[in-house]
Amino acid sequence: MDYLELKELKKRVNEKVDTCLFKLQEKFGTDMVFPTIEYSLRGKVAGQANYGKNKIRLNLKAFELEPADMMDDTVPHEVCHLYAHKHNPHRIKPHGYEWKECMRALDLTPKRCHSYSLPNARKVRRWTYYCGCAEGEFVHMISTIIHNRIKRGRSYRCRTCRETLLTKSQRSLIIS
Numbered sequence: 265m266d267y268l269e270l271k272e273l274k275k276r277v278n279e280k281v282d283t284c285l286f287k288l289q290e291k292f293g294t295d296m297v298f299p300t301i302e303y304s305l306r307g308k309v310a311g312q313a314n315y316g317k318n319k320i321r322l323n324l325k326a327f328e329l330e331p332a333d334m335m336d337d338t339v340p341h342e343v344c345h346l347y348a349h350k351h352n353p354h355r356i357k358p359h360g361y362e363w364k365e366c367m368r369a370l371d372l373t374p375k376r377c378h379s380y381s382l383p384n385a386r387k388v389r390r391w392t393y394y395c396g397c398a399e400g401e402f403v404h405m406i407s408t409i410i411h412n413r414i415k416r417g418r419s420y421r422c423r424t425c426r427e428t429l430l431t432k433s434q435r436s437l438i439i440s
Contacts, residue, residue: 265324265327265328270303270324273327273331274301274303276335277301277322277335277339278301280335280339280340281298281299281301281320281339281343282298284339284340284343284344284347284370285298285343285347287369287370288343288344288347288351288366288369288370291369292347292351292366292369294347294350294351296318296346296347296350297318299318299319299320299343299346300317300318300319300320301319301320301321301322302319302320302321302322303321303322303323303324304321305321305322305323305324306323306325307323307382308382309323309382310322310323310326310334310338310378310380310382311323311326311334311338311339311341311342312342313342313343313345313346313349315345315346315349315350318346320339320342320343320346322334322338322339322342323382325382326338326378326380326382329380329382330378330380333378333380337372337375337378338378340367340370340372341367341372343366344363344366344367344370345358345363347366348360348362348363348365348366351366359374359376388407388408389407389408390405390406390407391405391406391407391408391410391411391431392404392405392431392432393405393406393414393420393429393430393431394429394430394431394432394435395421395422395424395425395427395428395429395430396422396425396427397422397424397425397427402422402424402425404422404429406420406429414429
């Protein structure tokens with residue numbers, strides 16, 4: 265998405281948020297400050313509302329894949345979260361009665377999840393470690409989180425042979 269497309273998208277989103285807030289304020293009578301809107305969300309989530317910061321985060325990739333649905337469903341969905349919390353500040357469920365009432369006030373079906381096919385936010389790298397099973401031929405593929413813990417001194421064992429998991433270089437030092 266180039267600069268002009270992004271600028272136009274932001275303008276349309278602001279107009280949509282303004283329209284939603286106007287309708288909700290007209291229906292329920294509670295005024296609300298216009299929320300901050302960020303386009304920093306990544307991964308499988310299309311939108312996110314933060315009550316404490318009065319902020320909506322949106323996924324640009326989702327806008328590229330499903331622009332109409334994002335504008336017609338996701339943006340109002342997130343506005344309804346903020347408005348429902350502002351109108352009923354005492355411990356409401358995220359997709360509870362109050363949120364559903366806000367969605368209905370905008371003539372929308374209150375549904376929880378989108379059906380867009382979005383990519384994962386990050387690629388999980390796997391690291392190769394070995395144990396003593398079958399004379400060191402058994403391979404364990406572990407995540408970067410576990411790998412970093414091992415580098416900091418934590419040890420992990422194979423569930424089968426109970427040997428400590430080692431990298432190829434560590435294993436060759438022991439064998440030789």
